[in-house]
Amino acid sequence: MEKQWEEMTLEEKQESLFARWISPEGVKFVSPEAEKAYKERTTRFKNALQIKTKPDRVPVLLIPSFAPAYYSGLTPHDVMYNYDKITPAWKKFSLDFQPDSHGGCAVPSPGKFLDILDFKLYKWPGHGVSKDTTYQCIEGEYMRADEYDILINNPLYFFYYIWPSRVFGALEPIATLPHLSCVTEMYGVAFPFIPYGTPPIKAAYQALLEAGDEALKWIQVVGGFDVEMPALGFPAHQAGPTKAPFDVIGDTLRGTKGIMMDMYRQPDKLIEAMEILTPMFIQLGVDAAKNAGNPLIFMPLHKGADGFLSDDQYKKFYWPTLRKVIMGLVDEGCFPFIWAEGGYNSRLEVIRDLPKGKTAWLFDQTNMTKAKEALDGIACVAGNMPMDLLTVGTTQEAIDHTKRLIDTCGKNGGYIMANGAFFDEVRWENLRAIVDTVKEYGVYK
Amino acid sequence: MAEDLVKVLADLKEEEALKIVADRLGADEEPLKILEDARRAMEIVGKRFADGEYFIPDLVYSGEILKGINELVKPKLAGAGETKRVGKIVFGTVAGDIHDIGKNIVVFMLDVNGFEVYDLGVDVPAQAFVDKIKESGAPIVGLSGFLSLAFDSMKETVEAIKAAGLRDKVKIMIGGGQMSDEIKKYTGADAYGQDAMAGVALAAKWSGASE
Numbered sequence: 001m002e003k004q005w006e007e008m009t010l011e012e013k014q015e016s017l018f019a020r021w022i023s024p025e026g027v028k029f030v031s032p033e034a035e036k037a038y039k040e041r042t043t044r045f046k047n048a049l050q051i052k053t054k055p056d057r058v059p060v061l062l063i064p065s066f067a068p069a070y071y072s073g074l075t076p077h078d079v080m081y082n083y084d085k086i087t088p089a090w091k092k093f094s095l096d097f098q099p100d101s102h103g104g105c106a107v108p109s110p111g112k113f114l115d116i117l118d119f120k121l122y123k124w125p126g127h128g129v130s131k132d133t134t135y136q137c138i139e140g141e142y143m144r145a146d147e148y149d150i151l152i153n154n155p156l157y158f159f160y161y162i163w164p165s166r167v168f169g170a171l172e173p174i175a176t177l178p179h180l181s182c183v184t185e186m187y188g189v190a191f192p193f194i195p196y197g198t199p200p201i202k203a204a205y206q207a208l209l210e211a212g213d214e215a216l217k218w219i220q221v222v223g224g225f226d227v228e229m230p231a232l233g234f235p236a237h238q239a240g241p242t243k244a245p246f247d248v249i250g251d252t253l254r255g256t257k258g259i260m261m262d263m264y265r266q267p268d269k270l271i272e273a274m275e276i277l278t279p280m281f282i283q284l285g286v287d288a289a290k291n292a293g294n295p296l297i298f299m300p301l302h303k304g305a306d307g308f309l310s311d312d313q314y315k316k317f318y319w320p321t322l323r324k325v326i327m328g329l330v331d332e333g334c335f336p337f338i339w340a341e342g343g344y345n346s347r348l349e350v351i352r353d354l355p356k357g358k359t360a361w362l363f364d365q366t367n368m369t370k371a372k373e374a375l376d377g378i379a380c381v382a383g384n385m386p387m388d389l390l391t392v393g394t395t396q397e398a399i400d401h402t403k404r405l406i407d408t409c410g411k412n413g414g415y416i417m418a419n420g421a422f423f424d425e426v427r428w429e430n431l432r433a434i435v436d437t438v439k440e441y442g443v444y445k
Numbered sequence: 446m447a448e449d450l451v452k453v454l455a456d457l458k459e460e461e462a463l464k465i466v467a468d469r470l471g472a473d474e475e476p477l478k479i480l481e482d483a484r485r486a487m488e489i490v491g492k493r494f495a496d497g498e499y500f501i502p503d504l505v506y507s508g509e510i511l512k513g514i515n516e517l518v519k520p521k522l523a524g525a526g527e528t529k530r531v532g533k534i535v536f537g538t539v540a541g542d543i544h545d546i547g548k549n550i551v552v553f554m555l556d557v558n559g560f561e562v563y564d565l566g567v568d569v570p571a572q573a574f575v576d577k578i579k580e581s582g583a584p585i586v587g588l589s590g591f592l593s594l595a596f597d598s599m600k601e602t603v604e605a606i607k608a609a610g611l612r613d614k615v616k617i618m619i620g621g622g623q624m625s626d627e628i629k630k631y632t633g634a635d636a637y638g639q640d641a642m643a644g645v646a647l648a649a650k651w652s653g654a655s656e
């Protein structure tokens with residue numbers, strides 16, 4: 001009889017998730033070739049990731065921002081407001097460039113949904129920034145300095161009521177809603193429901209219902225893509241994302257300035273809050289992996305990069321809860337695919353403190369020779385296809401850089417070619433040359 | 446007591462710094478003297494940042510403490526005492542890009558190093574740079590950008606400066622997120638600076654050369 005999940009070792013859990021990824025249930029491959037390509041690609045990734053066996057060649061994955069839209073002559077506004085334009089563009093991108101995987105097509109968030117809820121956290125094309133540029137985040141203290149106790153003692157209340165009332169204009173009134181603990185005896189049952197009869201709360205709920213309809217329309221497109229791409233032979237390189245607790249607070253709750261003040265003015269509260277977030281962000285990844293039948297959990301890292309924090313600050317505030325999230329994922333069979341945005345040169349020593357062959361590190365501007373040296377035998381390394389080469393370099397420069405990366409990082413397997421930063425409009429011939437070079441030059445003999 | 450303020454502020458001791466300022470104001474000390482001490486402390490903060498001893502949180506925090514000091518001192522301040530400035534710089538995040546964390550750090554460092562910085566903010570159209578250069582006569586321009594979409598905005602800004610006949614009157618530096626020497630060439634700027642210190646070094650070099 002098959003072992004129950006709870007009885008499995010973490011290795012068995014991981015193997016079981018990889019097995020589901022390599023032989024996905026219910027996928028109707030369009031052709032035997034597509035099925036063969038799918039199996040080869042997933043196996044290639046698995047070997048590179050686990051650093052036990054050399055793959056047949058270096059895998060190559062692309063993580064575009066709005067590049068597929070630009071490539072099809074569309075603006076970000078076009079795809080955010082016409083959902084049926086998303087899939088054709090994203091599909092064309094994969095079919096034309098032929099990377100080894102796809103990353104979904106959720107980059108274009110649904111524009112009308114954002115309009116309905118009056119999203120405050122970002123400016124987006126046609127709404128604060130021009131239609132032909134990407135959306136941009138607005139720094140702010142969406143959680144106030146004196147609200148740590150609420151987050152710590154009552155995180156669900158914080159995320160159900162306070163947080164949405166701050167970042168969605170249409171949901172502002174819901175912060176005043178009473179909770180229903182008083183519903184214990186018949187005579188008081190109706191009291192906490194009175195606000196639901198008032199116009200502001202009614203309007204907020206109306207907006208929620210409409211936003212739900214819009215989200216549903218959008219996911220039918222985006223979700224369809226996730227079914228179609230494996231059938232065409234392209235596995236998904238992530239089941240879903242999660243984040244480092246420091247970034248959750250520093251990016252969008254307290255903002256860069258806010259969290260940096262808290263490091264001085266209320267360090268204990270900050271650390272306590274990150275501890276509270278840790279199991280939530282482990283669960284986020286574990287649920288995604290189990291639902292998708294794919295162990296790869298994507299983790300973009302932000303404010304622990306070179307220059308952001310001193311060594312001591314990194315070790316005190318950033319790494320402990322990041323490591324806990326990573327280990328929590330690993331314990332449940334997930335394979336954290338960690339994207340160290342910016343530079344990570346000063347952190348290489350610290351991140352070596354991880355179990356062997358259980359994580360992958362995608363680097364942006366880190367020195368790859370040093371990264372490979374530091375993580376050799378510990379983790380798969382990936383990335384470093386530079387933005388400037390993609391955008392303004394010559395095709396020959398792009399090819400040379402690709403070969404250099406394969407030489408330095410690819411030696412014994414354990415390397416995945418990937419872009420270092422999200423990309424939008426680039427020199428398409430350079431992108432094509434990079435993928436093609438990996439396929440020729442990256443073969444292991 | 447002057448040394449105390451310089452030291453505690455440079456060491457980022459907020460409560461102590463504010464207390465010393467309040468005490469000194471209470472003893473009817475000249476407010477400008479207090480501000481001068483604060484300026485010296487901020488110079489030390491800038492130096493420690495340049496030396497890799499301080500990082501972004503420390504800079505941000507020092508700025509916040511300074512704000513608190515200014516608030517205490519301001520009501521007692523009669524006329525504004527201006528410190529001597531070593532050179533003028535027009536600075537901003539280019540069109541289409543709304544990021545300012547990086548820009549603010551560079552502006553802060555230029556400021557504590559004695560430069561007069563005209564900070565135009567974020568999403569700054571090329572023409573606004575041109576206008577400010579004309580108006581201020583600043584010989585140095587700093588362009589910040591965070592996203593790769595800023596590559597083209599920077600290029601357009603440099604071209605607009607050229608079209609206005611100002612290109613040989615100013616030195617232009619770029620920096621931020623995904624910028625590099627390659628991008629410098631693409632935009633037609635004079636230099637790329639990897640961090641705030643590089644920005645200060647360039648400004649110092651250029652203002653020295655232009656005197």
Ligand code: B12
Pocket residue numbers: 065107134135136137138139140250251252255256301302303305307341342343364387420421422423424544546547548550551587588589590591592593594618619620621622623637638639640641642643644
């Ligand atoms: C934090 C962050 C975010 C946060 C931003 C909000 C917040 N509250 O902080 C969140 C998570 C919301 C976010 C969202 C997104 N992000 Co983001 N983000 C980052 C990250 C990790 C750090 C940026 C930062 O804060 N830098 C801090 C400052 C201090 O650095 P700086 O601006 O570079 O400035 C320093 C130097 O460059 C220099 N400098 C700056 N200006 C100048 C000027 C001169 C003249 C000189 C000399 C020097 C100089 O001095 C400064 C101090 O030393 C970067 C990756 C990275 N590590 O760079 C990605 C990054 C910028 N993001 C990126 C992207 C794509 C996005 C999204 C579009 C993702 C998405 N698909 O949803 C969104 C929206 C875009 C946006 N940022 O608004 C990409 C941009 C890629 C590109 N091709 O443009 C990056 C590079 C990540 C990546 N590796 O792909 N992001």
